[in-house]
Amino acid sequence: MADLGAKGQALFDALSGAVVKHKAATDSLILEACRAVDRLADLDDVIDGKGVLDLLRFRLADEEGRVAEVKFDGVLAEARQQQTTLSNLMKAILPNLDPAAGVAKERDILDEIAQRRTSRRASTSSGSVRAGGSS
Template sequence: MDVPAGLGERGLALWAAMSGNDVARNALVLECARLADRLDELDNIIQGKGVLNLMQFRVIDSLVSDDSLDINVEVKFQNVFSEARQQATALAIILAKLAVGSDAAQKHVPAAENVTPLDRIKARGLKKA
């Protein structure tokens, strides 16, 4: 199977570890790999090592009067921390979906029917004691 172009170090590692013959799974693995690389880029930016266009300028209007020119400009700043948090959430969701078919996910035994969440919590507490 061909390695997708444009993946970084962590993306390539994820692709190598998780890709297979299932086309649908590979689509999720590819998005997971891209997200991992994107998170690395965002982390570099947060640490001051990367380059990102953090400001957007837009001219709202301009007014020419006698000898002056008044220009109203809107300036927006991108929130790198918020974007990193959203990307990390997306990565976690995709990894959880990919784990559904894994051995670790299959070892999880579903809870018995007609058992309340409180009963499950109590049962876990008793097993640890």
């Protein structure tokens, strides 16, 4: 998506290919969630003192050179609101995704260990006979 920032695009790429139910509606929700992620990134920059948001602070100058600076200092409140919005969007999106999407297809060492343990337990419980047992 051309209108997304880096974090929003990363989320879009991660989620958009996994939609299995209600594709049109879910894609729209994913896009809004990605925009919320980008807004949160911008708000975090403002909170960290790394920049300003165009819509939150601006300066006006008249013909005589007088400058008026307008600031909206509800940045923390807006960040909390965006977090809530993102949370609600994700709750709506996640049930429509393939649960196996994004899961590594290759087995890792922990999977192999678990399989060996399961195999070992199955073989010792179903066929082993103790020495000295009754015949």
